[in-house]
Amino acid sequence: MNTSDVQAQKRRYGIVGNSEGLNHAVDIALQVAKTELSVLITGESGVGKEVIPRIIHDNSLRKSKKYFAVNCGSIPEGTIDSELFGHEKGAFTGAVGEREGYFGAANGGTLFLDEVGELPLATQARLLRVLETGEYIRVGSSDVRKTDVRIVAATNVNMVQAIRDGRFREDLFYRLNTIPIKMPALRERGDDVVLLFKKFAMDTAEKYNMPDPVELTEAAQQRLKSYPWPGNVRQLKNVTEQISILSRERVITPEILSEYIPDTPVTRDIVPVNAPRKETHSFESERELLYKILFDLRNDVTELKKLVNERRGEHTAPVVSAEKVSGEQAVTYYPSKVPAYPVSSHTLKGDEDFQTPEEYVEESVSLDDLERQMIVKALEKNKGKRRKAAQELNISERTLYRKIKEYGLDKENL
Numbered sequence: 001m002n003t004s005d006v007q008a009q010k011r012r013y014g015i016v017g018n019s020e021g022l023n024h025a026v027d028i029a030l031q032v033a034k035t036e037l038s039v040l041i042t043g044e045s046g047v048g049k050e051v052i053p054r055i056i057h058d059n060s061l062r063k064s065k066k067y068f069a070v071n072c073g074s075i076p077e078g079t080i081d082s083e084l085f086g087h088e089k090g091a092f093t094g095a096v097g098e099r100e101g102y103f104g105a106a107n108g109g110t111l112f113l114d115e116v117g118e119l120p121l122a123t124q125a126r127l128l129r130v131l132e133t134g135e136y137i138r139v140g141s142s143d144v145r146k147t148d149v150r151i152v153a154a155t156n157v158n159m160v161q162a163i164r165d166g167r168f169r170e171d172l173f174y175r176l177n178t179i180p181i182k183m184p185a186l187r188e189r190g191d192d193v194v195l196l197f198k199k200f201a202m203d204t205a206e207k208y209n210m211p212d213p214v215e216l217t218e219a220a221q222q223r224l225k226s227y228p229w230p231g232n233v234r235q236l237k238n239v240t241e242q243i244s245i246l247s248r249e250r251v252i253t254p255e256i257l258s259e260y261i262p263d264t265p266v267t268r269d270i271v272p273v274n275a276p277r278k279e280t281h282s283f284e285s286e287r288e289l290l291y292k293i294l295f296d297l298r299n300d301v302t303e304l305k306k307l308v309n310e311r312r313g314e315h316t317a318p319v320v321s322a323e324k325v326s327g328e329q330a331v332t333y334y335p336s337k338v339p340a341y342p343v344s345s346h347t348l349k350g351d352e353d354f355q356t357p358e359e360y361v362e363e364s365v366s367l368d369d370l371e372r373q374m375i376v377k378a379l380e381k382n383k384g385k386r387r388k389a390a391q392e393l394n395i396s397e398r399t400l401y402r403k404i405k406e407y408g409l410d411k412e413n414l
């Protein structure tokens with residue numbers, strides 16, 4: 001391994017960590033960059049796969065040509081072929097103009113197919129053909145076109161299982177997997193987790209103009225290292241942001257940490273018999289955190305809906321037109337606050353994500369319930385002290401007063 005090259009790439013892309021597995025992944029990316037081989041990046045969700053294709057493209061002979069990243073999991077099945085391979089005018093209802101498609105647009109460059117395991121079988125067949133022959137056909141056309149695209153793909157699904165289940169073509173898998181790069185899970189990266197915490201704490205402090213970033217005690221560092229991080233770096237980033245923003249204490253102890261991550265033992269190390277049992281506590285704090293997050297999300301959603309409605313009022317056309325959604329890159333949306341356990345990213349799929357009025361009402365009712373419960377809980381916990389309850393709920397006292405009124409809680413003697 002050329003250590004100094006690897007370090008230089010990590011600096012260039014802001015990659016933090018020094019574990020063997022991470023360095024190895026960056027090293028392989030550098031080694032294969034100058035070849036034309038297909039690369040398949042595997043690893044759990046949130047491990048940081050998306051930087052690898054950038055490293056490959058930027059260090060390849062194609063670096064001055066186009067680079068596209070396509071999230072195969074976020075494009076509706078009905079449009080994915082036309083997104084990737086283009087279509088002719090009138091190929092299907094709504095195809096007013098022609099579309100070049102990523103394989104045409106990326107000619108000479110690199111195409112990153114993220115979440116490739118999500119591709120429908122029919123698209124897999126087209127993809128195999130273009131990989132093997134460089135030929136493809138637009139939807140609604142019979143002309144064979146040529147393209148020269150380097151493919152880097154990524155997946156967090158178990159491909160062996162997907163092949164066994166008949167969801168992924170074995171021949172395509174071998175074609176994509178010429179060079180495999182495995183991004184290790186965060187729990188396998190030892191001290192990296194502490195380095196990453198420091199980086200995210202610094203980033204957050206800077207972003208929000210905080211006087212100083214949060215720090216970890218020695219014991220808290222151990223706790224971070226023994227936690228299994230099912231959502232990997234993405235989860236750690238979210239947790240660090242939450243702590244940075246919500247914690248009044250700036251020196252973080254394991255006790256404070258346990259408010260943000262579940263407290264159950266995670267290593268298979270032998271747990272001393274007289275170790276305090278904390279499971280009940282952990283479930284409590286887990287639930288509370290979840291409530292807190294839902295509460296915040298609810299407020300965000302309300303704001304967003306207001307915004308969308310305002311904008312809908314301004315335009316006659318819908319805000320998110322099909323053209324816009326399918327036109328440029330597929331958009332992946334990660335909520336800013338994600339629960340501290342299995343994290344899945346939400347993906348905007350276009351209009352279908354807009355709810356019907358009935359759905360909206362239903363959701364509002366249950367969210368109202370939830371909000372009410374949270375307020376009651378916060379008031380009870382703080383013995384009716386509204387200022388403290390508001391602080392805990394992360395809303396202004398004024399909003400809390402308003403909500404207490406709205407829910408009639410002032411009449412309930414809380």
Ligand SMILES: Nc1ncnc2c1ncn2[C@@H]1O[C@H](COP(=O)(O)OP(=O)(O)O)[C@@H](O)[C@H]1O
Nearest residue numbers: 014015016017045046047048049050051233234
């Ligand atoms: N080693 C790392 N150093 C700094 N940030 C990282 C690292 N690995 C991942 N991240 C950040 O974590 C988040 C998730 O990474 P991403 O590449 O989207 O994961 P996935 O493997 O799910 O595609 C991103 O915000 C990314 O910038």
Ligand SMILES: [Mg+2]
Nearest residue numbers: 046049050114
């Ligand atoms: Mg990803």
